[in-house]
Amino acid sequence: MRRSPLPVAILAALVLASTAHAKIVSSGAVSDPFTNRTYFSITFDAPPDFYTVDAYDRAADEFQFYISYALPYLETSAPIIVRGGEIHYNSTIAIRDGVGADGGPHSGGWGPVRAEVPYVLTGTIVTFNVPSSVIGDDDGYFWYILDCFRYGTTTSRMYGASVVGSVPTAKSSWSAIKRLYR
Numbered sequence: 001m002r003r004s005p006l007p008v009a010i011l012a013a014l015v016l017a018s019t020a021h022a023k024i025v026s027s028g029a030v031s032d033p034f035t036n037r038t039y040f041s042i043t044f045d046a047p048p049d050f051y052t053v054d055a056y057d058r059a060a061d062e063f064q065f066y067i068s069y070a071l072p073y074l075e076t077s078a079p080i081i082v083r084g085g086e087i088h089y090n091s092t093i094a095i096r097d098g099v100g101a102d103g104g105p106h107s108g109g110w111g112p113v114r115a116e117v118p119y120v121l122t123g124t125i126v127t128f129n130v131p132s133s134v135i136g137d138d139d140g141y142f143w144y145i146l147d148c149f150r151y152g153t154t155t156s157r158m159y160g161a162s163v164v165g166s167v168p169t170a171k172s173s174w175s176a177i178k179r180l181y182r
Helices: 006-019 084-090 174-180
Strands: 024-032 037-044 061-068 080-083 093-097 113-117 120-122 125-131 143-150 153-161
Touching: 024 143, 024 153, 037 061, 061 084, 080 084, 084 093, 113 125
Parallel strands: none
Antiparallel strands: 024 037, 037 125, 061 080, 061 143, 080 093, 093 113, 120 125, 143 153
C-alpha cells in the first residue's frame, strides 16, 4: 500500500516552523526633543514569539538594548537596559538600570525597573517609545547594542546610534499640513 507524501510534507513544515526564530534585520532610535520621548523600532526577519517560554522561563524570542552615552561601548557596564525578554510577564517592555542590587526575580541580573512601556507588534516590526528621562537621555544622543535571543542564546546583534529629530504622528502628518497651503 502506497502512502501519501502529504502527511510527511506537513510534518516537515511543522518541524521547520518550530525551529524558525526571529533575527534582527534593522533597528532605530529617534529622540524627539519636542515630545521628550525616544522612539524605538526593531524589524525582524520573521514574526517574533515573545510568549512561548522554555523550562527556564526564557522566551522563544527576546531582545535587549544596552544603552550607553560614551564609547568604547561595553554591554556589561551599560547604564540602561531595555529588556524585551520580560514581555511574557506583563505584556510590557521593562527599562532597567544596568547595575543594582535589587533587580527582582525577572531582572536577568540587571538592576531595578525604571519603567515599563507598552509595545506594538505589527508583523515583523516592534515599536515602542519611552520618556527620554527614563533612559537618562538629556541631549538625545546615545549608542546601543541590540541583541536578539532564542531561548537565551544570542542569534543576532546590531550596533546603532540614536538620531535626534521630530517623529510625525498620524494627527500631524506633513500631507495634512501641506493641504492647508494649497
